[in-house]
Amino acid sequence: MxxxxxxxxxxxxxxxxxxxxxxxxxxxxxxxxxxxxxxxxxxxxxxxxxxxxxxxxxxxxxxxxxxxxxxxxxxxxxxxxxxxxxxxxxxxxxxxxxxxxxxxxxxxxxxxxxxxxxxVTDAAGHLPLLAPMSEVAGRLAIEAAGAALKRSAGGRGLLLGGVPGVQPARVVVLGGGVVGMQAARMAAGLGAEVTVIDRSIPRLRELDDIFVGRVRTRFSTIESVEEEVFAADVVIGAVLVPGASAPKLVTRAMLKSMRPGAVLVDVAIDQGGCFETSHPTTHTDPTYEVDGVVHYCVANMPGAVxxxxxxxxxxxxxxxxxxxxxxxxxxxxxxxxxxxxxxxxxxxxxxxxxxxxxxxxxxxxxxxxxx
Ligand SMILES: NC(=O)C1=CN([C@@H]2O[C@H](COP(=O)(O)OP(=O)(O)OC[C@H]3O[C@@H](n4cnc5c(N)ncnc54)[C@H](O)[C@@H]3O)[C@@H](O)[C@H]2O)C=CC1
Ligand SMILES: CC(=O)C(=O)O
Ligand SMILES: [Mg+2]
Missing domain, CATH: 3.40.50.720 (NAD(P)-binding Rossmann-like Domain)
Structure with a gap:
């Protein structure tokens, strides 16, 4: 051919x-x-x-x-x-x-x-041609969040891992699939306090086994998403319903109850995004602010590496x-x-x-x- x-x-x-x-x-x-x-x-x-x-x-x-x-x-x-x-x-x-x-x-x-x-699927029902880029994007998401959290970038002015004697940033990951797991791993590795929210209990069990207490897991409900997002410094959007538009888990109204300078990284933007206020951005101009919350929504994150x-x-x-x-x-x-x-x-x-x-x-x- x-x-x-x-x-x-x-x-x-x-x-x-x-x-x-x-x-x-x-x-x-x-x-x-x-x-x-x-x-x-x-x-x-x-x-x-x-x-x-x-x-x-x-x-x-x-x-x-x-x-x-x-x-x-x-x-x-x-x-x-x-x-x-x-x-x-x-x-x-x-x-x-x-x-x-x-x-x-x-x-x-x-x-x-x-x-x-x-x-494209595999025998386990996973998405083998998405997975490698999700691994890259999940890892990059925490780098992007760390950069956006800086005061000069409009963020809260926090170091993800804090320092001895000072609390670290709270990172909430919505969707604990490939992107979510890699983001959780990077955030935990840097010393952040990490919570992963997913609607799949078997997946939450797997994550709990992998992270042995280093990462908290929560079942996805309107209530758990609200509680975690309102207390977060960083929210990583990593949900996926294969082929479909991403569910909007964070509404515009919710932004008003978030911490000023908190950072939303919407990795799911290529499927339309899981924050109501997301729109695609590019590597040249990756962030914008809505109601004091910094949004990073680059649709081809792995293109940076x-x-x-x-x-x-x-x-x-x-x-x-x-x-x-x-x-x-x-x-x-x-x-x-x-x-x-x-x-x-x-x-x-x-x-x-x-x-x-x-x-x-x-x-x-x-x-x-x-x-
Ligand atoms: N912006 C970018 O450059 C890139 C974006 N992506 C995107 O990232 C997204 C995530 O990809 P993967 O991690 O590979 O998918 P995945 O299928 O491995 O994981 C998605 C997870 O979301 C969970 N989920 C679905 N609905 C949920 C809900 N309502 N609440 C909580 N959890 C829910 C699923 O149970 C699953 O564990 C996709 O949209 C993908 O296209 C991936 C790579 C690069
Ligand atoms: C998955 C995807 O959209 C990307 O790697 O750009
Ligand atoms: Mg994309």
Missing amino acids: RVGVPREIKVQEYRVGLTPGAVREYVAAGHQVTVETGAGSGIGASDEVYQRAGASVAASARDIFAKSDMIVKVKEPQASEWAQLREGQILFTYLHLAPDSEQAKGLLASGCTAIAYET PVTSSQALNNATLPFGLMLAGKGFAAVLENPHLRNGLNVHRGRITNKAVAESLGLEFAPVESGLAA
């Missing part, structure tokens, strides 16, 4: 869809890989490095989109990209379609077959990408985990949660509607 890797064009996105190491694997499996010139510059991989790995280099994204059977990217396609996709072409990338009806329209109109990393993130992402996407390159759309029909990843096919939405969030008709690929 002809596999194409355009340069990422989202603001301050430095990751790349295929690392040179992954290119070698595709080439070894008999595929032709073309990368756009400069696609690897964010991770320090020059065109020559890609050529040595067996790729061809194209001068423009236009060449890549025109000549590839499958496009491998990192972030959701931007308007200029979805306009270049076509029927029969496979797009393999993050999409986060639920809160993004404009992109959904663009993908539907293109007729392409779009597989979203964030809804592209060397770590591209490697981690490629480790996870490689086996699925090779399946797609080897069998094309048949791989989606054969493999239930890739099928869960299928969001759009020939002008139809093929993922139920995504369709419901967008208010569009769900066309399961098995029904023949989207075949």
Whole structure:
């Protein structure tokens, strides 16, 4: 198969869809890989490095989109990209379609077959292509919170871990999945007082076993969220209902009862955010304030550490990408985990949660509607 890797064009996105190491694997499996010139510059991989790995280099994204059977990217396609996709072409990338009806329209109109990393599953029901970036974002969330807590940044002027004799910051993590666990781990490691809230009791049990008392756990209710958020210095938003828009756990009205200068880090912003007052921000201007509460809502946090993130992402996407390159759309029909990843096919939405969030008709690929 002809596999194409355009340069990422989202603001301050430095990751790349295929690392040179992954290119070698595709080439070894008999595929032709073309990368756009400069696609690897964010991770320090020059065109020559890609050529040595067996790729061809194209001068423009236009060449890549025109000549590839499958496009491998990192972030959701931007308007200029979805306009270049076509029927029969496979797009393999993050999409986060639920809160993004404009992109959904663009993908539907293109007729392409779009597989979203964030809804591909594994045998345990987890999200293996989201997990590595959630690990990165969870760890970064505490770095972001520490920076935003500084007085000069509009925060309360607290050190996360305090110092001997002075109390540490109170960090509340909403959602104890992959992001939440990594955030809790970093915050606890720095000496903060940490509480994780989740609606899954089995998950709270696991966290309790892992952190052996170092992190408090609470079941998610309106009351527990209010109590913890009102007393928090930092709230990390890390809830996910796969494919769907994030539930709004912190309302605008609640901000008035929060500590002035408290920090909200909404990692779930790519699914619309779990704070009512969240809107996406960028690495160049990551924070804003509402009612005295600092908001950090960068939708591509791992893009800030592209060397770590591209490697981690490629480790996870490689086996699925090779399946797609080897069998094309048949791989989606054969493999239930890739099928869960299928969001759009020939002008139809093929993922139920995504369709419901967008208010569009769900066309399961098995029904023949989207075949
Ligand atoms: N902003 C960014 O750059 C990045 C954002 N993300 C996003 O972070 C979010 C979290 O991802 P993961 O941790 O991988 O998901 P996950 O599926 O591992 O964890 C989500 C957790 O939220 C819990 N949850 C769901 N509804 C809840 C509720 N009402 N109250 C409390 N807990 C609830 C679930 O039980 C689960 O434990 C996703 O939206 C993901 O796309 C991930 C990576 C990068
Ligand atoms: C998961 C995601 O949206 C990201 O890594 O940017
Ligand atoms: Mg994102």
